Amino acid sequence: MSWLWLKAVPWGTIIANAPTIVEGARKLLDRRTAGAELVDESSADPASLAQRLRIVELRQQEMLDVIDKLANSNEQLTEAVTYLRARAKFNFRLALVLAVVVAVMVVNGVMA
Numbered sequence: 001m002s003w004l005w006l007k008a009v010p011w012g013t014i015i016a017n018a019p020t021i022v023e024g025a026r027k028l029l030d031r032r033t034a035g036a037e038l039v040d041e042s043s044a045d046p047a048s049l050a051q052r053l054r055i056v057e058l059r060q061q062e063m064l065d066v067i068d069k070l071a072n073s074n075e076q077l078t079e080a081v082t083y084l085r086a087r088a089k090f091n092f093r094l095a096l097v098l099a100v101v102v103a104v105m106v107v108n109g110v111m112a
Helices: 004-008 011-038 045-109
Strands: none
Touching: 004 045, 011 045
């Protein structure tokens, strides 16, 4: 399989979305470590349980945001691959037509 199709991938869009995803993942990791230090998980009092629940809800919301960004990036990649597939079919058909034209020209002695 040829690697030439990589030239047509919209790398600018992909690279533009990458920092956002990395930033979201870092925020999740920072919240995880910060939340673990703030709450005593062995405590069963209502205030501690309520704070732990808020932390869990916050983490879930952040995870949903990261998943949404990943889904958007995946959608853009899918659109790019679909475009590239159509372009590859067009290029293949064009190459076949050009090969036939050159063959006809060679047979007729035009290129000799």
